[in-house]
Amino acid sequence: xxxxxxxxxxxxxxxxxxxxxxxxxxxxxxxxxxxxxxxxLAEERRTWRRRKRSEVLVFAAPALxxxxxxxxxxxxxxxxxxxxxxxxxxxxxxxALAVFNFVNYGFFFLNAATTVNVAAALAxxxxxxxxxxxxxxxxxxxxxxxxxxxxxxGLGPRVVRLTGCVPELVPRSTAYLRVRAVGSPVVxxxxxxxxxxxxxxxSATPLRAVSMACVLNIVGDLLLVPKLGAVxxxxxxxxxxxxxxxxxxxxxxxRDRLPVKLRLPTKEAAxxxxxAAKPLFVFEMGLSVCYGVIQSMGTQFSVAATAAFQALWNxxxxxxxxxxxxxxxxxVFLPALASERPEDVxxxxxxxxxxxxxxxxxxxxxxxxxxxxxxCANAPHVFAQDRSLDATIRSFGxxxxxxxxxxxxxxxxxxxxxxxxxxxFLSRTQILNTATAVATFFxxxxxxxxxxxxxxxxxxxxxxxxxxxxxxxxxxRPPWCGxxxxxxxxxxxxx
Numbered sequence: 001x002x003x004x005x006x007x008x009x010x011x012x013x014x015x016x017x018x019x020x021x022x023x024x025x026x027x028x029x030x031x032x033x034x035x036x037x038x039x040x041l042a043e044e045r046r047t048w049r050r051r052k053r054s055e056v057l058v059f060a061a062p063a064l065x066x067x068x069x070x071x072x073x074x075x076x077x078x079x080x081x082x083x084x085x086x087x088x089x090x091x092x093x094x095x096a097l098a099v100f101n102f103v104n105y106g107f108f109f110l111n112a113a114t115t116v117n118v119a120a121a122l123a124x125x126x127x128x129x130x131x132x133x134x135x136x137x138x139x140x141x142x143x144x145x146x147x148x149x150x151x152x153x154g155l156g157p158r159v160v161r162l163t164g165c166v167p168e169l170v171p172r173s174t175a176y177l178r179v180r181a182v183g184s185p186v187v188x189x190x191x192x193x194x195x196x197x198x199x200x201x202x203s204a205t206p207l208r209a210v211s212m213a214c215v216l217n218i219v220g221d222l223l224l225v226p227k228l229g230a231v232x233x234x235x236x237x238x239x240x241x242x243x244x245x246x247x248x249x250x251x252x253x254x255r256d257r258l259p260v261k262l263r264l265p266t267k268e269a270a271x272x273x274x275x276a277a278k279p280l281f282v283f284e285m286g287l288s289v290c291y292g293v294i295q296s297m298g299t300q301f302s303v304a305a306t307a308a309f310q311a312l313w314n315x316x317x318x319x320x321x322x323x324x325x326x327x328x329x330x331x332v333f334l335p336a337l338a339s340e341r342p343e344d345v346x347x348x349x350x351x352x353x354x355x356x357x358x359x360x361x362x363x364x365x366x367x368x369x370x371x372x373x374x375x376c377a378n379a380p381h382v383f384a385q386d387r388s389l390d391a392t393i394r395s396f397g398x399x400x401x402x403x404x405x406x407x408x409x410x411x412x413x414x415x416x417x418x419x420x421x422x423x424x425f426l427s428r429t430q431i432l433n434t435a436t437a438v439a440t441f442f443x444x445x446x447x448x449x450x451x452x453x454x455x456x457x458x459x460x461x462x463x464x465x466x467x468x469x470x471x472x473x474x475x476x477r478p479p480w481c482g483x484x485x486x487x488x489x490x491x492x493x494x495x
Contacts, residue, residue, distance in 0.1 A: 036347075045346035049357040052333070056358075059332070060325030062203030067324045069210040073217045073240065074101070077233035078314040080221040082384040089229045090384065091299075091307035092172035095165040096230075097314075098295035100180050103148050106288040107188055110141050111195040112418075113277035118199035118258070131258050134196040136265020137273055141192040145185030152181035163292075165299035169306065172230060179234035183241045190245045193252070193260060200257055209248035216240035279423035286430025290437040290461050297441055298454045305451040308392035311383040313454075315376045316400055319369050323411045326358060326365075330415025334479060338420070349480035355416065355473070362408035369408070374401035392451065399455035406462040413469025420479045422472070429468045436464040 036044075074097055081090050114137040121130035152159055156174040165173065194206040220236025228235065249260055265273065298309035337350045345353055376383070377397035380390040417426040440460040444453025473479065 041346040043346075045348060045353055048345045048350075049353055049360075052354055052357055053361065056325075056329045056333070056361075059203070060329060062207045064322070064325050067321050068318070069213060069244075072214055072318060073237050075314040075318045076214075076218055076221055077225075077230075077237060078310060079383060080225045081230050081233055082311055084225050084385075085229050087307045087384075087386045087389070088168060088303055089172060090386075091303050091310060092169045092176060092230055093233075094295065094299045094306050094310040094313075095160045095163040095169055095173040096177040096180070096234075097310075098163050098292060098299065099152070099159055099177055101295070101317075102288045102292040103152075103184070104187065105291065106285050107141065107144060107191070109277045109280035109284045110137060110144075110188070110192050112280045113137070113273050114192050114195040115199045117272050118196050122200065127258065130199075131261075132266055133273065134193075134199075134258050135261045135263055136270060137192045137196070138189050138260050139262050139264055140270075140273070141188040142185045142262065145188040148184040148188075149181045152184070153178050156181075163296040163299050165296075165306065166301075166303060168303055169299065176230050176234045179231060179238055183238040186241050186245050190241065190248060193245070193248055196260070197248075197252065197257060202255070202257060205248065205251045205255060205257070208251060209244050212247055213240040213244035216243055279427040282427035283423075283430055286427075286434055289434055290430075293437050293441055294454050294457050294461070297444075297457060298451060301451045304386075304389060305392060307384060307386065308380075308389040308396075309451050309454055311380060311389060312377055312393055312396050312400065315383065316373055316404070319372055319376075319404060320407055322369065323365065323408045326362060326408055327411040327415035327418070330355070330358060330412055331418035334416060334419030335421075338479070351480045352478070355412070355479075358412045359409070362412055366405040366408045370401040370405040373404040374398070377401070395452055396455050399452065399459060403455060403459040403462050406459070406466055410462055410465045410469060413466065413473050416473045416479060417469065422477070425472060429465065432468060433461060433464045437461045 078090075078093055078097075081093060114134065117133045117137075118130050121127075121133055156178050157170055160170050160173045160177060190209075194209075197203070197205050217236050217240035220239055221233055224232030224236050226232075253259065295313070298313060299306050333354060334351060337354055340350060343349060374397045377400055378394055380393035381387075384393070414426065417423070437457055437460065440457045441453070444456050447453075449456060
């Protein structure tokens with residue numbers, strides 16, 4: 001009898017469409033906001049977005065120094081060499097920097113893993129675990145740097161030839177690479193130490209250390225490049241990086257930050273570090289492979305074509321790092337917003353409004369970067385003294401400007417995947433990204449684009465990253481939606 005009664009009540013509920021739990025939650029929320037007009041809700045959202053924009057700017061400005069340091073030094077090396085050296089000497093930077101940047105960027109996963117683990121330990125108020133994690137990560141980075149240095153010093157010519165550069169560039173490129181390689185342990189250890197400071201919400205200390213290193217590098221370039229050529233630029237960068245690490249550690253002790261002791265990580269610390277680092281390693285290595293393909297392609301033509309590519313590639317690389325704070329902001333702010341209560345602002349999910357705010361920052365930044373890249377291409381005399389390179393450098397303008405406009409949106413989408421913990425998908429995107437870059441590489445060679453094809457490959461690489469990221473974030477798995485397509489509180493999810 002009870003079963004019959006329950007069945008009848010269920011049938012009545014279905015026929016009358018009685019409210020389910022989800023409908024009750026929707027109704028309660030609708031009732032709660034009926035006192036506010038749509039205009040008031042919109043103004044509330046705008047105010048919230050302005051406040052978050054200010055927070056992002058305060059966070060991003062000092063943190064930018066940690067990612068701009070090495071590109072800035074490489075760009076100034078190329079700028080001084082372009083003004084002071086022969087075309088052959090200047091072109092020799094291309095293969096050496098392609099190898100060095102490939103290795104350097106390939107270890108960016110250690111930075112991200114260190115930040116995540118140190119921040120998690122500090123959130124648990126476990127300074128001992130945070131210190132062990134940071135010290136172990138710095139030690140691992142230094143050991144990796146020693147291995148890299150031994151490889152590049154011992155096998156320098158073979159490594160340079162792997163870029164496919166013309167034979168005339170190999171001797172000078174090898175000399176530059178070997179000097180820069182000696183500093184690999186210091187470079188990687190400094191990167192991880194800076195990541196640990198960012199995890200402690202200290203961006204001022206890395207800013208001071210990096211600023212000092214950049215000043216030393218500029219002075220060293222001006223003094224050594226006219227006498228030693230491209231190798232002088234390598235020595236200047238090495239000296240500045242060697243001075244940066246002890247100064248950074250001294251500032252950390254002075255400000256009572258977590259102490260760094262060079263020792264092997266404990267078993268638990270190593271397990272935690274590499275667990276977080278695994279998908280990030282795949283992602284960063286994918287980026288390194290694609291950028292390596294582009295830089296290698298730029299060295300496979302004549303000496304003049306390689307010099308023209310190198311003249312624009314360095315400022316272009318520097319400009320792309322300006323967008324990195326958008327990725328950092330998405331990765332850092334989204335986890336906090338996901339657990340923040342209330343989840344909504346002005347009737348909309350906070351995560352949705354935060355991404356909208358980042359997107360409104362991205363389009364003017366994209367236009368600015370595109371314009372700056374085009375301006376660099378049309379000012380070849382600033383980056384190279386050989387006037388025969390001017391026409392080739394100018395021909396890069398439309399391609400490099402178009403690619404630069406896309407990058408801010410790429411960084412936001414990938415930062416969102418980091419912030420929402422979608423690391424598996426993020427690492428898998430590199431399958432299509434790498435395939436796109438390699439396919440475009442062969443297509444441009446087949447169509448006879450020459451060295452201009454390098455920037456066509458760059459644009460195709462960005463478009464692949466952008467398409468996958470935006471579709472995942474805004475269509476298939478928005479961060480404000482649950483797995484069933486509804487928001488966490490049961491409301492219908494609207495993208």
